[in-house]
Amino acid sequence: MIIKDIIEDKKKWRAHVARVKKLPQDYQTVYKEIQKYLFKVGPVELTGGxxxxxxxxxxxxxxxxxxxxxxxxxxxxVAAFCDELxxxxxxxxxxxxxxxxxxxxKAMKKMMGKMK
Structure with missing residues (x-):
């Protein structure tokens, strides 16, 4: 990844965070919990965008x-909502x-190989 891409991704993330901050407080709270949940268990593709x-x-x-x-x-x-997504x-x-x-x-094959 080149510097230009990193800067562009950072701009996108900041714009994203600004949208979250405009939501009502209850929405912000649930969004943050969803974000944490998805970052822990979520899709591998989430890190790419x-x-x-x-x-x-x-x-x-x-x-x-x-x-x-x-x-x-x-x-x-909310966890079921995330899981459905x-x-x-x-x-x-x-x-x-x-x-x-x-x-x-791999370990089982190695062990079986030693037993022969």
């Missing part, structure tokens, strides 16, 4: 404009599971 997060802000801006409470938009189970995406948990499976498989 802010598309999913921007989509959530779009949804939240629309809900706020209609006078809805944030939980009317997400439902009372990423259900078809490869997550970090999936990557870790695949890595662990490969490591166990």
């Amino acid at each position: 802010i598309g999913l997060l921007s989509g959530i802000i779009d949804l939240f801006e629309e809900g706020a404009a209609l006078g809805k409470g944030v939980l009317e938009v997400t439902g009372s189970d 990423i259900k078809d995406s490869k997550t970090y948990a999936d990557s870790w599971q695949e890595s662990a499976d490969r490591d166990v498989d």
Whole structure:
């Protein structure tokens, strides 16, 4: 990544954060929790851009404009809302599971090789 790309990504992120700060407080609070959740378990692709997060802000801006409470938009189970958003995406948990499976498989093959 060149410096120009880093600067452009930083500008996009700042604009993104500015949109979050314009949301009503309850929306900001839930957004921040969603962001934390997605950064922990979320899709691997999330680190490459802010598309999913921007989509959530779009949804939240629309809900706020209609006078809805944030939980009317997400439902009372915010984690389930997040899981639904990423259900078809490869997550970090999936990557870790695949890595662990490969490591166990490799170790088992090595052990079986020694037993012969």
